[in-house]
Amino acid sequence: MVMQKQVALFSLSLLLLFLSHSTTTVAQPAAPPVPAGPPNITKILEKAGQFTIFLRLLGTTQVGSQINGQLNDSNSGLTVFAPPDNAFSSLQSGTLNSLNDEQKVELVQFHVLPSFYSVSQFQTASNPLRTQAGDTRQNEFPLNITTSGNQVNITTGVVNATVANTLYTDNQLAVYQVDQVLLPLSIFGPQTPAPAPAPEAPKNKKRKSTVAAGPTADDKEASGAVGVGAHAKVVGVTVGVAWLAALLS
Numbered sequence: 001m002v003m004q005k006q007v008a009l010f011s012l013s014l015l016l017l018f019l020s021h022s023t024t025t026v027a028q029p030a031a032p033p034v035p036a037g038p039p040n041i042t043k044i045l046e047k048a049g050q051f052t053i054f055l056r057l058l059g060t061t062q063v064g065s066q067i068n069g070q071l072n073d074s075n076s077g078l079t080v081f082a083p084p085d086n087a088f089s090s091l092q093s094g095t096l097n098s099l100n101d102e103q104k105v106e107l108v109q110f111h112v113l114p115s116f117y118s119v120s121q122f123q124t125a126s127n128p129l130r131t132q133a134g135d136t137r138q139n140e141f142p143l144n145i146t147t148s149g150n151q152v153n154i155t156t157g158v159v160n161a162t163v164a165n166t167l168y169t170d171n172q173l174a175v176y177q178v179d180q181v182l183l184p185l186s187i188f189g190p191q192t193p194a195p196a197p198a199p200e201a202p203k204n205k206k207r208k209s210t211v212a213a214g215p216t217a218d219d220k221e222a223s224g225a226v227g228v229g230a231h232a233k234v235v236g237v238t239v240g241v242a243w244l245a246a247l248l249s
């Protein structure tokens with residue numbers, strides 16, 4: 001009697017095992033092809049398009065590979081605010097040029113939060129939020145988030161930006177398109193020497209002529225950025241983007 005029960009249980013579990021196994025085997029071909037490995041910030045932004053300048057900054061500052069390294073290693077996740085090319089071209093000309101290499105790294109890291117935030121998690125986040133730029137220095141490079149329903153606004157103390165679009169999200173990485181470059185108060189605030197527009201003007205002229213006169217190895221990349229700016233009606237904006245691109249490359 002006991003023996004029979006055991007045999008019955010055993011065959012039942014074998015049957016269940018077979019069923020569950022065959023179910024997953026059947027389900028697998030139907031699943032969409034998921035790229036192997038962790039998400040890659042470069043691939044995500046390349047696929048989204050219109051992020052040429054931010055991608056270049058991620059490259060030159062090496063923050064891009066830092067992000068991908070973190071996605072490989074950590075369980076905590078990341079949030080990236082990505083400004084498209086038109087956000088960069090609407091910056092006052094000379095803005096990026098005024099930054100040294102360390103400040104460029106800080107600027108890019110300021111667009112990265114060291115944890116994953118979904119839109120609904122922003123609604124309960126408490127300000128100020130730490131960014132990757134302030135990761136090792138508390139109270140530096142914070143930004144504030146305000147939400148209203150699914151609308152997410154970001155304040156740096158210098159700019160008020162809005163999340164325009166979700167480019168990518170899983171439970172580890174969220175990439176949001178923002179309508180403006182997030183300028184940190186620590187760099188662009190009144191207490192530190194901010195980029196002054198007036199003295200920059202003669203410098204701009206020089207750089208413009210340099211770009212026009214000397215085609216370099218970066219020529220191809222620079223002209224790509226001109227294409228981005230080609231929609232701009234003001235010639236100055238287009239030229240500004242061109243030398244910005246030359247500067248960044």
Ligand SMILES: *[C@@H]1O[C@H](CO)[C@@H](O)[C@H](O)[C@H]1NC(C)=O
Pocket residue numbers: 146147148151152153162
């Ligand atoms: C977000 O910013 C927009 C203007 O850019 C404003 O109209 C809206 O009220 C803001 N919402 C919140 C929740 O701050």
Ligand SMILES: *[C@@H]1O[C@H](CO)[C@@H](O)[C@H](O)[C@H]1NC(C)=O
Pocket residue numbers: 127128143144155156157158
């Ligand atoms: C961010 O929020 C904190 C806490 O509410 C506040 O003290 C700070 O002034 C805010 N900063 C900006 C730039 O809005």
Ligand SMILES: *[C@@H]1O[C@H](CO)[C@@H](O)[C@H](O)[C@H]1NC(C)=O
Pocket residue numbers: 155158159160
């Ligand atoms: C950002 O919004 C605040 C109010 O929400 C306003 O006082 C401030 O002037 C705005 N800053 C910019 C740069 O638009």
